[in-house]
Amino acid sequence: MKGALIGCGFFAQNQLHGWRDIQGVEIVALCDTDSTRLHATACSFDVSRTYTDAAEMLAEGGFDFVDIATTVESHRSLVEMAAKAGVHIICQKPFAENMNDARLMVQAARAAGKTLMVHENFRWQSPIQAALKIVESGEIGDPFFCRVSFRSGYDVFAGQPYLAEGKRFIIEDLGIHILDIARAFVGDVDQITATTRRINSTINGEDVATMLLKHNGGATSVVDCSYATQRLPETFPQSLLEIDGTMGTLRLDAGYQLAVHTRSETSRDVSPAVLPWAEKPWHNIQESVLSIQQHFVECITTGQEPQTSGSDNLKTLALVEAAYESADRGCTVSLADV
Ligand code: NAD
Numbered sequence: 001m002k003g004a005l006i007g008c009g010f011f012a013q014n015q016l017h018g019w020r021d022i023q024g025v026e027i028v029a030l031c032d033t034d035s036t037r038l039h040a041t042a043c044s045f046d047v048s049r050t051y052t053d054a055a056e057m058l059a060e061g062g063f064d065f066v067d068i069a070t071t072v073e074s075h076r077s078l079v080e081m082a083a084k085a086g087v088h089i090i091c092q093k094p095f096a097e098n099m100n101d102a103r104l105m106v107q108a109a110r111a112a113g114k115t116l117m118v119h120e121n122f123r124w125q126s127p128i129q130a131a132l133k134i135v136e137s138g139e140i141g142d143p144f145f146c147r148v149s150f151r152s153g154y155d156v157f158a159g160q161p162y163l164a165e166g167k168r169f170i171i172e173d174l175g176i177h178i179l180d181i182a183r184a185f186v187g188d189v190d191q192i193t194a195t196t197r198r199i200n201s202t203i204n205g206e207d208v209a210t211m212l213l214k215h216n217g218g219a220t221s222v223v224d225c226s227y228a229t230q231r232l233p234e235t236f237p238q239s240l241l242e243i244d245g246t247m248g249t250l251r252l253d254a255g256y257q258l259a260v261h262t263r264s265e266t267s268r269d270v271s272p273a274v275l276p277w278a279e280k281p282w283h284n285i286q287e288s289v290l291s292i293q294q295h296f297v298e299c300i301t302t303g304q305e306p307q308t309s310g311s312d313n314l315k316t317l318a319l320v321e322a323a324y325e326s327a328d329r330g331c332t333v334s335l336a337d338v
């Protein structure tokens with residue numbers, strides 16, 4: 001299977017390592033409007049076809065899928081172009097700038113009959129997958145409470161300076177992953193109530209968000225995110241879990257310690273692998289990049305719908321929009337209205 005990647009920035013380097021680790025996949029073309037980044041990346045990953053214009057690359061073709069690793073402003077036009085060119089698409093999060101764009105992107109891929117998946121990789125982290133397996137097995141019964149918590153003081157702005165510039169920050173960039181994890185554990189959501197704060201006065205957006213979710217199936221979850229939390233040991237980029245079920249509880253604690261309490265108690269270390277190209281503390285995210293890309297390839301091969309398809313991701317994106325609306329208006333927002 002041949003692929004092309006658009007956007008050779010900070011995070012794309014992980015994606016290119018991931019593609020290189022998947023047997024039977026080859027990235028044959030790269031595109032970036034910044035020719036310095038483009039050529040440095042082409043040289044590191046030994047890719048001979050390079051383009052500064054995505055339309056030109058898509059017109060020349062010669063690949064089965066495109067990996068869109070640019071920031072959100074370009075996602076709609078690139079997804080629509082790729083769909084028109086008749087290739088499968090994996091697109092970074094946040095999927096779109098608004099719900100209207102996101103719906104049109106899903107329609108474009110559907111009309112082309114091509115797979116569209118969102119690179120929503122946090123649920124693919126191996127500690128989260130280990131916890132999901134336990135909940136799905138029924139071991140703790142029916143989950144009625146879920147807390148997904150990401151609290152850190154890590155300087156994300158060093159690697160991703162654009163995160164300090166936008167009017168929106170933590171819900172759109174990071175909360176989107178944490179909300180998606182809550183959906184993976186306890187399903188879709190009816191209502192959300194959120195509060196936000198900006199603690200770091202050198203950035204434009206909010207860096208703390210606390211969200212209360214009422215899920216369709218009756219569970220309640222608390223999703224809390226902060227980049228203003230100085231803690232030792234620093235837990236970046238760990239998502240911690242507390243799930244209470246009718247027959248037991250599950251906790252994913254700091255340091256990737258997974259504990260399950262039913263009639264008996266088990267606890268184990270579920271630390272992610274450190275892949276040869278990975279670097280701590282990012283190894284957890286880096287391993288999930290490989291896993292989600294493997295899932296994408298498997299879905300294309302078997303024709304199955306990806307877990308985090310464009311259409312599935314509309315529900316995560318709607319939660320982001322509803323959370324901002326709730327925080328702005330100081331009220332609970334129904335997802336039916338988003
Ligand atoms: P970046 O700014 O470092 O890289 C983006 C690159 O895209 C730049 O080199 C830019 O020149 C290029 N680009 C922009 N528009 C283009 C266009 N139309 N055609 C070709 N090239 C174009 O950004 P980043 O930090 O790598 O983030 C990229 C995306 O990845 C963001 O949406 C971000 O939210 C996401 N991200 C995801 C994770 C994750 O774990 N899933 C982690 C970090 C970043």
Ligand code: 89V
Nearest residue numbers: 156160173174177237285
């Ligand atoms: O995953 C992300 O989207 C990243 C980070 C983990 C730093 O928030 O931006």
